[in-house]
Amino acid sequence: MARNSRSKDNKKHGGLGRGIEALFEDEPQIEDNNEEEIQDLNLSDIRPNPYQPRKNFDDKSLKELADSIKENGVFQPIIVRQSVKGYEIIAGERRFRASKLAKKTTIPAIVRDFSESQMMEVAVLENLQREDLTPLEEAQAYEMLQKNLGLTQEEVSKRMGKSRPYIANYLRLLTLPNKTKHLLQHGDLSMGQARTLLGLKNKDKIDEVAKQVVKEGMPVRKVEALVASLNAKKPRKKTVQKSPFIRATEHQLANKLGSTVNISESKKGSGHLSIGFSSTAELNRILDVLGVDLDE
Structure with missing residues (x-):
């Protein structure tokens, strides 16, 4: 069943928000449409946006929305694009999920012609405007835009209406170790x-x-x-465990020389032998014990 609805907003892509409208101001192929056709599409023919940055949907809020849809229906149509098999959601995945939860078979939708890059940007912008993303999901969304569209941080910041340092701070979160990322994703951090x-x-x-x-x-x-x-804090130096042979050798030399002896050994078998003394007289005594005659 098809229905006609006249937009109250004369700007491009009415109903998606000023941020999304501004996104397409430089896209000449997208024309102003004051009148768009709203169609009742089968839910079975619709798939989520493959670039949806939000990974977690709150079960409680979805249940509340599903109860409302059961009672009153879906007031605002979702936005989709036609794909090879059925349709892909551009905006409105919560309504789509809640409608399935409410055991509905169809949902009102507007079909628009969007490119892959527009799909990505709209998915990010819709969630940012609704503040539906966790910090980690937001960071992953910016990374996706960078990689898939080949954008610099500066270009992402302009398209998203954020400062470059803002984007950089979020992208840095992706360098956190996995356990810390888990805490951040679930709101513990x-x-x-x-x-x-x-x-x-x-x-x-x-x-x-x-x-x-x-x-x-x-x-x-x-x-x-x-x-x-x-x-x-300065990191503690790692103490190398000496072999019993080295410790015994140090002990025997110390007893023979009457002085402190330290032997350090490398993994390759080479090493250093050091003998401590506190004065020239003590050095001469050690030399005598070793049989070293400097006058020869």
Whole structure:
């Protein structure tokens, strides 16, 4: 069944938000349409946007939306594009998922002609405007735009309406170790806490410190102080365990010479022998014991 609906907004792509409209201002192939056809499409013919940056959908809010759809239907149509097999969602995946949950068979939709790059950008922008992404999902979305569209950080920042440092700070989150990423993704760790942990000089300690931060519920300022104190500590030198033969040799030489003796051995079998003395007289005594005559 098809229905006609006149847009209340004379701007490009009415209903998607000013950020998305601005995105396509330089796309001459997309024309203004004050009137668009709303179609009831079969849910079975529709697939999610392959570039959807949001990985987690809140079950409780989806259930609430599904209950509303059961009672009142879907007020705002989703936006799709036609693909080889059926349709792909451009915007409105929550309504799509909730409609399936409500056991609906169709959903009102507007079909538009979008390129791959436009699909990616709209998916990111829609979620950013709704503030639906976790910090990690947002970072992954910017990385996707960079890689798939070949954009620089500066170009991503312009397209998204963000500053370059803002984009750079999010992309840095992707360098966190996996356990810390998990804490960030599930809301146990905040963006501010995660960014502060990136300042640790010893990157191998990030997961351990992140776990401590979550356990103690540290505010960002306390995390900053902890990171600063850890960075100020000098790493302990690793003590090499000497073999029984080396230790016995040191002991025998020390007894014979009456002085401290230290033997260091490399993995290749070479090494160094050092004999301690506190004065010239003691050095001469050691030389006598060794049978070294400097006058010869």
